[in-house]
Amino acid sequence: MLKSTNVRAFLLSMLMLVLFLGAWHIWVEQQKGPAVDMDPEYAKLMGITAKGGSAMPGPLDVGRSLWGHITDPFYDKGPNDKGIGIQLAYSIARVLTGFLLAAAIAIPIGFVIGMSPVFRQAFDPFVQVLKPVSPLAWMPLALYTIKDSGTSSVFVIFICSIWPMLINTAFGVASVRREWINVARTLEVSAPRMAWRVILPAAAPTILTGMRISIGIAWLVIVAAEMLVGGTGIGYFVWNEWNNLSITGVISSIIFIGVIGMLLDLILASAARLVEYAE
């Protein structure tokens, strides 16, 4: 039964994909207007769209472009033209650096906030004010103070991924069942041991959920940050394609961004499964 559900879902997915690609192809074909009549000398200086072609690429064009990127991902033709593999590596490195730094700070602080009602109330106003700030709003400030665009993007990732982890850790720690803590107290477990052996495992699934939310946001933000500051990374890659008004390039990068985002999420989801427990 399970197997047949899987197979049916897969077939349905494929059907949706084929329908979507077909509709896309037909739509693009219809966009193409009749060839415009112009002086041949003039026509030589004009682009395909001016001559009645469509600026919108069809699925086949995008497929070709994707294949080109996949077969040659690591070329390096100078500081402004590197392969998609190198660009993705830059972005992933930035996201992971910012994310791990945020985790290193958010989880301990979240622990303290979760365990102490006084700290929770003291931190609360700051968290509430800073949490809704769009991470990109930090960019000018970061550029001005840090004076390095690469580090600034890492800082923006740091600042956007810190809040979900902080809040989830605090929530997870605060909502560990009283009975378990009381039992540990009765057994005269020391405070560090209790934090490590009782509270952390109990709060781990919530903490992991916070990390999963964070990395999702971080991946969303890095593209925008790199589009702003340029240089390297997948965001710069999108911007460079846009600079050339190449819709094909933009669509291929969207697909790459989606796939990498999904992979990052899958990794954390499987980590979350490791710490799951049933009550």
Added chain:
Amino acid sequence: MGSMSNPFDPSKSLSSGCPCGQHGSMLEHRLAECAGEAPKAGSPAAPSSEARAEAYAPVDDRPAWENREAVVSRIVETAVVKSVFGADASRRAFLRAVGASTALAAISQVFPLDDLKARVLDAKGPLEKSALKVGFVPITCATPIIMAAPMGFYKKHGLDVDVIKTAGWAVARDKSLSGEYDAAHMLTPMPLAITVGAGSVATPWTMPAVENINGQAITLHNKHKDKLDPKQWKGFKFAVPFEYSMHNFLLRYFVAEHGIDPDKDIQIRVLPPPEMVANLRAENVDGYLSPDPFNQRAVYDGIGFIYKLTKEIWPGHPCCAFAASRKFIDENPNTFLALFKAIIDATAFSSKPENRKEIAAAISPKNYLNQPTTVVEQVLTGRFADGQGKVRNEPDRIDFDPFPWHSMGIWILTQMKRWGYVKDDINYQAIAEQVYLATDAADVMKSMGLTPPSATYKTHTIMGKEFDPKKPEEYVNSFAIKRT
């Protein structure tokens, strides 16, 4: 005068010695002078406008490297002339008889003067650093800065330069201010604006060379093909690439001359150049005055037409510039000189029409402009489709001339004043002379065998109206539409 006077001038004596008597030779005297001048250049900007004007008061405040180079080259010439003639009297007689240029040529035959000069100049110190980052915005104005990389002009001057593509001018300014870029492609008004602190923290900035003259255009959406009179533009939305840009000032000037108030009758928005074409397609803007290749790109994609080239508004107007902070020049005089020479070299190469096709092919790839080669070629060669069904031939559609006229700087400042970007009273001449390194550009151009103009001021004619750089305030007040 001592060994600093021109040895090829028959009216001057060559008896050496320093004028103040405190130094053993003229060289020591001049170098001591340079050392005394150097700290002034790096002094931080003062907060109030009066204090700022005072800080800029020493107009002849040149960085040390420039003096040192001129001094060294002149001393070599003098030493050679002296050794050839021995007695001063015979030198004077000889020069009077044959003329200075013949004498120079004759002596160069026996004595490779340029080689000697070069060796002495090289000996004055190695490059402080050779790996540099130079920022650029991907437009054809940046042609010399960009093509110097693939065509080897930086390498020729011993530099290893990475040219880094930048999304827009705000980012270029921020990355330059933060020191991430050693030098950058900027718009000619930007170094002035940064120096006076308009739109950023006031930081002493310099503009050693102009990149391009002309090369911009007003592009309108195809639906406006029947609205060729600016008086029909009321309610239009225009885009310019940056507030402190020639594009903004020229567009404002152009519409104001036709009786349209740029702040009330039309709307002017700032858009990064690459986004202009897409916004024109989406009809978010009715037109723009933007750098190429985005005017030509709108034609190429069948979205808009070229209404007017900016050379028809002000023939030979400056547009983009090569800019660096005073701090960079003071800390890296030798590196800066090499970079400066590479840029002048590349600009001179770009100004030759026969090189334009080759340049178009070199700067079109993804690493640089990332545009179809035919678009870039139409811009650089001036043979282009205008979007109205005609092929036009305008060889000077874009041209390259490194000389940063002080009078151009003053014109830009008058427009900043006219439109209210600068509120305080400013000393036009002092600021223009501090930021636009025209004298230095002339020296470097001369040392490379080019012929710079002899003056740094001239009158400009913009849409038939004359601008006299000696009367900036009167010029601002002469306009009917202004914000002051």
